[in-house]
Amino acid sequence: MLELDAVSYRYPGYARQVLADVSLAIGSGEIVGLVGRNESGKSTLCLVASGLAPVSVGGVLAGEVRIDGTATAGLRPFELASRVGLVFQNPNTQRSGVTATVFEEVALGPVNLGLPVAETVERTHWALRTLRIEALADRDPARLSGGQAQLVAIASILAMRPPHLVLDEPTAQLDPEGTRLVGEALQALAGTGAALLVAEHKTDLLDRLCSRVVALDGGRVAMDGPAAIVLADPALEQLGVERPARHRIAGEVAAAGLVLPGAIA
Amino acid sequence: MAPPSGNPTTLSEADRAYLASLAPQAASPYHALNPLTKAAIATIATLAAFVLGGYVAPLAILTVLVIPGAVAAGVLTRLTRVAVLISVPISISVALVSVFTRAGATVLFTVGPFDATAEGVDFAGQIIVRLFVTAMALGLFGLTTEPRAFVVDLERRGLSPRVAFAAAATLETIPLMVERALAIQAAQRARGLDTEGSLAARIGGVMPLVGPVILSSLTEVEERSLALEVRAFGRPGRRDQLWTLADDGRQRLLRWALLVGFILVLVGRVAGALPALP
Amino acid sequence: MSSSWFRVLVAAVVAIVALVAGLALYGSSIGGGTANPDTGLVPGSDAFMLVLALSLLLGFIAYAAIEFAQTRRLDSIARQFDTRTIVLMPIAIAINIVLGQTVGTALKIPLYLDSIGTILVGALAGPIPGALTGLLANLIWTFVLAGTPFGSPYAWPYAIVAAEIGLLAGVFGYYGFFRSRPNTSWPKLLGGLAAAIVILLGLVVYGVIPFYKGDFVFFGSSPTEGFFNVIAYGIAVGLILGLIALAIQLFVKRDLGVAFIVVGGAICGVVSALISAPISAFVFGGVTGSGADILVAAFQQAGSSLIDAVFQQGLLQDPIDKTIEFIVAFLLLQTLSRRFTARFPQGERAVGVIEA
Numbered sequence: 001m002l003e004l005d006a007v008s009y010r011y012p013g014y015a016r017q018v019l020a021d022v023s024l025a026i027g028s029g030e031i032v033g034l035v036g037r038n039e040s041g042k043s044t045l046c047l048v049a050s051g052l053a054p055v056s057v058g059g060v061l062a063g064e065v066r067i068d069g070t071a072t073a074g075l076r077p078f079e080l081a082s083r084v085g086l087v088f089q090n091p092n093t094q095r096s097g098v099t100a101t102v103f104e105e106v107a108l109g110p111v112n113l114g115l116p117v118a119e120t121v122e123r124t125h126w127a128l129r130t131l132r133i134e135a136l137a138d139r140d141p142a143r144l145s146g147g148q149a150q151l152v153a154i155a156s157i158l159a160m161r162p163p164h165l166v167l168d169e170p171t172a173q174l175d176p177e178g179t180r181l182v183g184e185a186l187q188a189l190a191g192t193g194a195a196l197l198v199a200e201h202k203t204d205l206l207d208r209l210c211s212r213v214v215a216l217d218g219g220r221v222a223m224d225g226p227a228a229i230v231l232a233d234p235a236l237e238q239l240g241v242e243r244p245a246r247h248r249i250a251g252e253v254a255a256a257g258l259v260l261p262g263a264i265a
Numbered sequence: 266m267a268p269p270s271g272n273p274t275t276l277s278e279a280d281r282a283y284l285a286s287l288a289p290q291a292a293s294p295y296h297a298l299n300p301l302t303k304a305a306i307a308t309i310a311t312l313a314a315f316v317l318g319g320y321v322a323p324l325a326i327l328t329v330l331v332i333p334g335a336v337a338a339g340v341l342t343r344l345t346r347v348a349v350l351i352s353v354p355i356s357i358s359v360a361l362v363s364v365f366t367r368a369g370a371t372v373l374f375t376v377g378p379f380d381a382t383a384e385g386v387d388f389a390g391q392i393i394v395r396l397f398v399t400a401m402a403l404g405l406f407g408l409t410t411e412p413r414a415f416v417v418d419l420e421r422r423g424l425s426p427r428v429a430f431a432a433a434a435t436l437e438t439i440p441l442m443v444e445r446a447l448a449i450q451a452a453q454r455a456r457g458l459d460t461e462g463s464l465a466a467r468i469g470g471v472m473p474l475v476g477p478v479i480l481s482s483l484t485e486v487e488e489r490s491l492a493l494e495v496r497a498f499g500r501p502g503r504r505d506q507l508w509t510l511a512d513d514g515r516q517r518l519l520r521w522a523l524l525v526g527f528i529l530v531l532v533g534r535v536a537g538a539l540p541a542l543p
Numbered sequence: 544m545s546s547s548w549f550r551v552l553v554a555a556v557v558a559i560v561a562l563v564a565g566l567a568l569y570g571s572s573i574g575g576g577t578a579n580p581d582t583g584l585v586p587g588s589d590a591f592m593l594v595l596a597l598s599l600l601l602g603f604i605a606y607a608a609i610e611f612a613q614t615r616r617l618d619s620i621a622r623q624f625d626t627r628t629i630v631l632m633p634i635a636i637a638i639n640i641v642l643g644q645t646v647g648t649a650l651k652i653p654l655y656l657d658s659i660g661t662i663l664v665g666a667l668a669g670p671i672p673g674a675l676t677g678l679l680a681n682l683i684w685t686f687v688l689a690g691t692p693f694g695s696p697y698a699w700p701y702a703i704v705a706a707e708i709g710l711l712a713g714v715f716g717y718y719g720f721f722r723s724r725p726n727t728s729w730p731k732l733l734g735g736l737a738a739a740i741v742i743l744l745g746l747v748v749y750g751v752i753p754f755y756k757g758d759f760v761f762f763g764s765s766p767t768e769g770f771f772n773v774i775a776y777g778i779a780v781g782l783i784l785g786l787i788a789l790a791i792q793l794f795v796k797r798d799l800g801v802a803f804i805v806v807g808g809a810i811c812g813v814v815s816a817l818i819s820a821p822i823s824a825f826v827f828g829g830v831t832g833s834g835a836d837i838l839v840a841a842f843q844q845a846g847s848s849l850i851d852a853v854f855q856q857g858l859l860q861d862p863i864d865k866t867i868e869f870i871v872a873f874l875l876l877q878t879l880s881r882r883f884t885a886r887f888p889q890g891e892r893a894v895g896v897i898e899a
Contacts, residue, residue, distance in 0.1 A: 012885050012886060014882070047491075052491055052495070056491065056626070057491070057886065058886055076499070077494040077495075077497075077626070078499045078500035080494075081494070081495050081496060081497040081500075085495060086495045090488060093485050093489050094488075096434075096493065097433075097437040097438065097489075097633075098413070098416075098429075098430055098433035098434050098436075098437070100287070100413060103283075103287065104287060104507060107507060108496055109496040109497055111504045112426075112496055112497040112498055112500055112504060113497050113500065114500065114502055114503065114504055114505070116274070117284070117505045117506075118274055118275055118280075120505070120507070121276060121284070121507075156496060157495065157496070160496065160497065304686065307686075307689075311696075315825075315826060351695075355697060355830060358836045359827065359828045359829075359830050361836070361837070361840060362828065362829050362830050362836055362837075362839045362840045362843070363828050363829070363849075365840065365844070388828060389828065392827065392828035395826075399696050399697070400696045402696075403685060403686070403689050403696040404689065404696065406686070406689050407689025407691070407694055408689075410689070412687045412688065412689075415686070415687065416687065425617065427629045430629060430633075431632040431633050431636070431679060432633075432679065432683055432687055433633075434633035435633040435636045435637055435683050435688075436687065436688070437633075438633045438636075438637035439637045439640060439641060439688070439693050441637075442634075442637050443641055446641065476874075476875070476878070478641075479638055479659070480875070480878060482634045482637070482638070483631075483634065483663075483879060483883070484879075484883065485634075486631050486634060487627070487882075487883055487886070490626045490627040490630040493629075493630065494626055498626055499625075499626050501616070501621070535568075
């Protein structure tokens with residue numbers, strides 16, 4: 001269970017609050033989508049939910065973030081790492097730059113945790129298998145397509161086996177093929193019982209994945225509810241979020257007064 | 266998240282073989298030496314060449330410590346080419362600065378206000394020999410050692426994982442930065458900024474080139490450091506490495522022998538017990 | 544006595560013993576001895592700064608060794624390196640090497656430009672990370688990059704100079720030298736400028752001039768020295784133009800920060816020249832491979848010994864080079880977002896806090 005309890009946050013050196021009074025709880029096996037326009041606080045919420053803000057970033061946090069009941073405030077960054085994973089949008093800055101093969105790259109987290117080699121190897125195999133990228137194991141991590149590199153980044157986090165996973169626009173820099181690969185991987189992860197928070201612009205992807213969707217506006221929760229209802233709500237467009245294609249088309253079809261045989265939605 | 270079954274305590278044979286295959290493969294017995302051994306040979310050869318001076322000692326060091334290794338590694342031709350390429354520009358500087366300006370009794374020839382003296386030629390010759398031996402010794406180390414392997418081996422010996430990271434990450438950062446610099450330089454050429462021409466123009470050309478390359482790299486620091494934090498990079502304490510490089514008693518003995526030998530030579534020279542060789 | 548005080552004490556003793564031994568071995572201007580009537584310098588005094596730097600390094604190594612022996616860890620040193628600093632270091636080292644090797648040589652400018660990254664780390668993270676970045680940069684340049692086109696077998700002897708640059712940049716950063724101080728009031732600005740000029744003059748009189756005394760006739764009247772007069776006046780004109788440009792910057796933006804940067808850069812440059820000259824003379828016969836080597840020849844031709852010529856060249860080139868590098872680092876720090884710089888250990892001290 002990943003809980004945010006009346007959380008407000010501001011960055012170091014800035015007086016403005018980027019998050020204001022956000023409450024959110026994500027249970028095991030649940031996938032929650034996070035939408036909102038740029039600068040609405042999505043990325044900040046990801047940093048706060050994973051504990052890195054303020055533990056590593058600094059700044060001032062009001063309210064409490066709890067991971068399975070433990071407040072993140074007193075933990076050190078490496079203690080957070082095995083409790084909640086965080087995937088960023090740019091596969092290039094997530095690559096460590098010190099490994100020669102994908103296998104070593106994925107194994108880096110477990111190695112840093114101080115695990116025995118046998119366990120590191122098993123976890124690495126498992127992460128590669130879960131994301132179906134075993135074939136990439138011997139490749140140079142610097143020479144992968146964007147989609148492959150992002151899968152490696154996700155695998156690198158999975159190998160540390162955090163019970164919670166936060167993803168900040170994991171497909172933002174990917175082409176449709178890469179987006180499809182990541183989407184399938186997240187679906188597979190959901191099947192294994194992970195708790196996921198996914199910030200995304202691509203609502204079609206969230207439509208396929210999520211059970212619940214939260215919309216942010218100006219650092220506050222503007223909408224929160226079952227994915228089917230929030231993503232279908234035309235009010236979403238006012239928050240700078242494009243609804244999934246099926247809802248948009250259904251809306252336009254309805255607005256034109258047409259009735260299609262076998263409704264799309 | 267569904268955990269794999271149990272906590273394995275032993276590696277399967279297949280995994281063991283796979284991890285061994287991740288270590289850089291040695292192309293020759295010299296390549297297969299532990300990186301620290303090769304580094305010790307290069308460093309001691311370099312230092313000894315400077316401490317002993319003259320012509321005979323550096324060339325003897327080259328013959329005994331560097332050339333056999335280069336032959337064993339099968340890189341002698343390449344190494345010589347690389348060392349010549351590296352040492353020629355600085356050798357030209359040395360020659361220009363020393364040959365014509367060193368006061369001496371024997372004037373060989375005169376160019377304008379400059380007298381080339383035999384003493385100057387001798388001094389420059391000694392320096393150039395030393396620089397060439399240095400380039401050969403360090404070049405042999407570079408040509409036969411995977412930099413990443415050297416860093417991993419040092420980490421196994423107790424180098425802080427953080428310093429090891431800084432060293433290893435530099436390897437990837439430099440080509441990346443050069444790529445960016447070239448791209449920006451090409452873009453600026455297209456805009457009419459040039460890196461040729463007068464000194465003032467060249468200096469003026471540096472800033473627009475330096476700024477973007479550095480800024481684009483620096484802005485990534487925040488993302489990179491957060492991405493490392495979530496992979497427990499900051500955890501203090503030792504890590505079990507996936508692969509290690511072979512080392513043995515004979516190599517340890519060789520390294521100690523080199524070190525002790527060098528210290529003896531150093532003390533001998535400082536105390537005046539060792540005569541200066543020509 | 545607590546273990547950390549023991550370490551500091553032993554480190555201090557080691558440094559002082561090394562300093563005394565080094566000076567005894569090479570002579571010093573402090574311990575007496577007969578001054579050379581030509582130059583006014585006591586034999587060996589030219590290596591004073593190098594011996595001092597090496598002694599400090601030995602003291603630091605002793606400190607680290609004792610801490611490791613006591614705790615099997617290097618926590619008090621490691622604590623100064625947070626993840627952000629560690630990620631910055633390879634980028635800083637790459638900046639050093641790429642600028643030093645590619646831009647410096649490609650543009651054929653008689654400058655080194657190989658310490659900007661070191662200065663950035665020193666300013667943002669502190670003296671120890673700065674010094675380690677410099678040290679590591681030159682060692683990596685030689686050893687780790689040995690097999691690549693960016694390796695240089697001739698960088699390692701200057702590692703101690705690079706460490707000194709990072710150390711000083713860290714100290715200057717701690718005292719806020721890299722802060723921008725725009726729109727300073729005129730009286731304050733003029734006062735700051737006057738103070739800067741006094742410091743620079745002191746530096747020139749006590750740090751630079753002694754190395755140009757004696758028979759040496761750089762601006763000599765002998766007609767056969769015409770070639771060197773041209774060089775000398777060229778340098779003088781260049782220096783004056785540079786100072787005028789800085790003064791304009793200072794007055795147009797009324798940014799007193801420029802005065803701090805110039806003073807910091809000049810101090811760093813003089814110290815660097817004093818440390819590196821004996822290295823250049825002993826290891827490379829007086830050359831560094833930079834465009835300024837011709838000056839060493841010029842000074843020797845004008846009557847200086849090799850070591851003096853290297854000092855004379857270095858004391859012209861290094862202060863200019865380091866001042867330029869400090870200015871570049873200063874401009875970079877002002878350009879970077881505060882969100883970035885403020886998160887480093889010494890970031891707020893180095894670049895200041897925006898008044899709300």
